[in-house]
Amino acid sequence: MAHNMNLVVIDKWLAEERWSLEEVGSTIPAVFHLDAPNLVPLYLNYFGRNSYDLSNAELQVIGEDFHKLYIHSNTLQNVFPRVKQFFERKDFSDIFCEMVKIWYPLEKEYKLCLLTTKLSRINDGLVSITQPIEEIEGLAVKTQRLLREERFVVSNYHRFNHLTDREKQIIGLLANGMNGPAIANQLFLSKHTVQQHRKNINRKLGIHSFVELLKYAQAFGVV
Incomplete structure (x- = not known):
């Protein structure tokens, strides 16, 4: 921490x-x-x-x-x-x-x-x-x-708190430099499922770039 x-x-x-x-x-x-x-x-x-x-x-x-x-x-x-x-x-x-x-x-x-x-x-x-x-x-x-x-x-x-635990986990992995296929392999998920999680994350947080995602990851301590 x-x-x-x-x-x-x-x-x-x-x-x-x-x-x-x-x-x-x-x-x-x-x-x-x-x-x-x-x-x-x-x-x-x-x-x-x-x-x-x-x-x-x-x-x-x-x-x-x-x-x-x-x-x-x-x-x-x-x-x-x-x-x-x-x-x-x-x-x-x-x-x-x-x-x-x-x-x-x-x-x-x-x-x-x-x-x-x-x-x-x-x-x-x-x-x-x-x-x-x-x-x-x-x-x-x-x-x-x-x-x-x-x-x-x-x-x-409140916006971040509406994310699921899985979505928060994926934010952390993305912020640490992992791409979609690598995340799917590590979490034993399909690439499609990871892609859907990323879409849900972007929608819930209202973000459109990796920089915005990284800001959330750092502020809320998931990276």
Whole structure:
């Protein structure tokens, strides 16, 4: 799984139990966290535990004190109210992005970070990624690209979800460079059946080129 896999797909896979929190967290070189409705983290991935010098057991003990220990007062006053409003809208397809200041105890400083979060289907809270700005290469370009990817998934989630598992499998194989006959041979299908699947895929997604198909494959993690 690519580390920049968008949160819509991550949340879907967690809800379907295709990946565990640790499996997802191990692929993300940033602070990946599952938050309670009151915005207190319930889980930190390995990267997050190292960054905050905090185990998940310690995280449970400090509870709501996490805010005053790790979150800058300006972030608590100006950003968290907007996160709470976002949460209360209960829109599972939406994404919230904002700059926040987080305390890094090993460096003994607050760092400006990019917070990306969405409602979680597994705990009625939030699933989030937080990364210091200084660690993001080409921030302006990368941020805009990630936002475009998130918007694409949000806009096309229901369309992609109407595909059958077989159609999604074929998209992945096409995106990996296989042609129709090769796919038919691998899946033990007739060439005609594969061709019909491709027609159904194009119709359901409203696409007319391989570039468009590849965009779906990358955005929804089937390649």
